Amino acid sequence: QVQLQESGPGLVKPSQTLSLTCTVSGGSVSSGNYYWNWIRQPAGKELEWIGRIYNGGSTNYNPSLESRVTISGDTSKNQFSLKLTSVIAADTAVYYCARTAHTIFGVVTFDFWGQGILVTVSS
Amino acid sequence: DIQMTQSPSSLSASVGDRVTITCRSSQNINIYLNWYQQKPGKAPKLLIYAASRLQSGVPSRFSGSGSGTDFTLTISRLQPEDFATYYCQQSYSTPLYTFGQGTKLEIK
Secondary structure: OOEEEEEOOOEEOOOOOEEEEEEEEOOOOOOOOEEEEEEEEOOOOOOEEEEEEEOOOEEEEOOOOOOOEEEEEEOOOOEEEEEEOOOOHHHOEEEEEEEEEEOOOOOEEEEEEOOOEEEEEOO | OOOEEEEOOEEEEOOOOOEEEEEEEOOOOOOOEEEEEEOOOOOOEEEEEOOOEEOOOOOOOEEEEEEOOEEEEEEOOOOHHHOOEEEEEEOOOOOOOEEOOOEEEEEO
C-alpha cells in the first residue's frame, strides 16, 4: 500500500518561501509509471493542482503559480518537495501531496494522497 | 483552463435516499472525469474514474455516468458514512487538472 506523508512548517511569514516535503513509502518516486503531485485547498474552497514531478526530475506546473513554484525530488530518500516563493495570505491552505496514475482508459486519477498539512501565511 | 461546475453546491438528504450530483465541464472532456469523496479533515478519496468505473473497494451504491460535458454521480441508498463533500475532477487537459467547487452532502 502506497503511503504519502507531508512535513514542513505550519506557519510562514509573508514574502518568505514555503517549503514542504512529501515522504513516500510503498512506492518509488523514481518509477516511470507514476507522477507525484502537490495540490492545495484553501479553507472551504476547491482543490487546486500546483504541479508534479516524474521520471526522477521532470516537472510540470500550474501556469497560475509557475513563476513561484519549484518541485524537486530526492530519490535516495524517496521524497519530493515543494517550494513556493514570495508567499501571501492567499497561499494559506491545506497542502496535499498525491500520486497520479494512468488507468487503462487513459484517464489519470489521484489514487493515493497524503493526509495534508495546514500552512498559514501570517506575520 | 477547463472549468468544472458542480450542482448543487449543497444538498440535504436522509439515510436511504437516492441522490444525484451533477458536474459540467466548460468543454468536451470525453470520459476524462473522476469523482472524489472528502470528509472533514481528511484527504479526498477516489470513488469513480473514467466517468463510470468504480474504484476498487468502493461500495456499489456509488455510480457515475456521462460523457462529453455533462456527468452525474449517484448514490443509490445513502448511508450515514456517505455524508461528505464530493468533487469532480477532469484529466482531459493533463497535467493541468482542475476540480469542481464541491457538493456538500448533509443530513436532513
